[in-house]
Amino acid sequence: MSNTEEWIDFECDVDLSDEADYPYAVCRAAGLRVIPLQPIIELPGHALACGCGDVECKALGKHPTIPNWQTAPNWDDGQIEGMRMVGQLDPAYGVLIRDGLLVVDVDQRNGGHESIQRLERDIGVDIRGAAGFIVRTGSGGESAHYYFRVADGAERMMQNLAEYQGIDFKSSGFVVGYGSPHVSGRDYELLRGAPSAIGEPPHQLVAKLRETGRYTGVVGGVLRDVGADELQAIARAVPVDKLTYEEWVEMGMALHHTTGGSADGLKLWDTVSAEKDGARYTSDGCGKRWRDFGKSKTGGMVTLGTLIMLAKRGGYTESAEFVSDVDWDAMEAATAAATTPEPAEDEPAHKPSGNRVLRDILTRA
Numbered sequence: 001m002s003n004t005e006e007w008i009d010f011e012c013d014v015d016l017s018d019e020a021d022y023p024y025a026v027c028r029a030a031g032l033r034v035i036p037l038q039p040i041i042e043l044p045g046h047a048l049a050c051g052c053g054d055v056e057c058k059a060l061g062k063h064p065t066i067p068n069w070q071t072a073p074n075w076d077d078g079q080i081e082g083m084r085m086v087g088q089l090d091p092a093y094g095v096l097i098r099d100g101l102l103v104v105d106v107d108q109r110n111g112g113h114e115s116i117q118r119l120e121r122d123i124g125v126d127i128r129g130a131a132g133f134i135v136r137t138g139s140g141g142e143s144a145h146y147y148f149r150v151a152d153g154a155e156r157m158m159q160n161l162a163e164y165q166g167i168d169f170k171s172s173g174f175v176v177g178y179g180s181p182h183v184s185g186r187d188y189e190l191l192r193g194a195p196s197a198i199g200e201p202p203h204q205l206v207a208k209l210r211e212t213g214r215y216t217g218v219v220g221g222v223l224r225d226v227g228a229d230e231l232q233a234i235a236r237a238v239p240v241d242k243l244t245y246e247e248w249v250e251m252g253m254a255l256h257h258t259t260g261g262s263a264d265g266l267k268l269w270d271t272v273s274a275e276k277d278g279a280r281y282t283s284d285g286c287g288k289r290w291r292d293f294g295k296s297k298t299g300g301m302v303t304l305g306t307l308i309m310l311a312k313r314g315g316y317t318e319s320a321e322f323v324s325d326v327d328w329d330a331m332e333a334a335t336a337a338a339t340t341p342e343p344a345e346d347e348p349a350h351k352p353s354g355n356r357v358l359r360d361i362l363t364r365a
């Protein structure tokens with residue numbers, strides 16, 4: 001469709017009636033904002049590279065071709081048609097996650113399939129069944145994007161849950177759109193539904209992602225519940241002004257991991273940084289890095305354990321409650337219940353605990 005004949009044909013045939021042939025046009029028609037991505041190109045010797053020209057580019061298949069893609073407009077018919085003409089969104093495009101869009105990104109390689117099944121059992125709802133639009137990603141197996149739209153406050157929701165590895169709950173950034181190539185050689189593929197059928201996520205999921213006041217961190221490889229107050233005490237004990245730059249970044253990564261990348265975690269890091277290290281603090285320093293923390297899947301995880309280690313340098317000592325794993329509140333409640341004549345409530349026993357072929361760019365060039 002990028003050959004000369006079609007170009008000429010276009011002059012006398014301006015319409016998008018064959019919209020279905022163009023996934024990005026289908027997405028756009030449903031109110032999603034689409035952005036052009038660099039194609040994946042094949043180098044001599046069959047190595048793959050990003051179309052941006054940098055052979056070292058790590059964003060293979062996920063590299064926007066336009067600057068300021070975050071603020072890409074809602075293209076109108078003429079613009080989208082013009083982009084179709086020059087193949088700008090072909091073969092690869094992204095869908096901006098904004099305006100309440102929530103994309104549940106299940107990555108089988110990181111245990112996401114097992115995690116989503118467990119999450120569904122734990123909150124008692126069929127998350128995947130509730131999605132009106134599902135795209136199978138190129139990662140293989142059950143890896144997929146489940147699209148939802150949240151009425152309000154999507155940005156206040158957790159982006160990760162430590163006890164459910166391999167699932168991202170994306171409410172910002174972008175995802176690669178269906179029909180686009182994946183570096184594996186498989187396309188992102190429409191699995192079920194349509195962009196026009198995107199609906200609200202199950203309220204149980206929203207509630208789970210909005211849970212505040214408690215987080216699940218990792219200390220020494222073991223899941224550990226930590227209250228918001230305790231987390232604040234730990235962060236405040238960190239002697240930020242005495243940290244190296246790398247340690248300060250680790251502090252942010254640990255908070256990001258523990259709070260699931262939530263706005264509250266960022267605020268805590270930013271506030272403590274401003275208070276304790278006014279000399280080096282910049283207003284956008286934390287926010288800029290925070291957005292990158294969620295993207296990196298490689299390298300060692302920096303967790304709550306690291307944060308506690310840094311806090312101990314500032315004199316932090318773990319409270320008895322935190323160390324002993326004894327839930328004093330629960331014990332108090334149990335004691336109270338034992339002395340109350342009311343029958344104990346029947347509590348639920350479970351507790352949520354922890355190619356299209358690479359378009360040969362060479363033929364186009």
Ligand SMILES: [Zn+2]
Nearest residue numbers: 050052057063
């Ligand atoms: Zn690139």
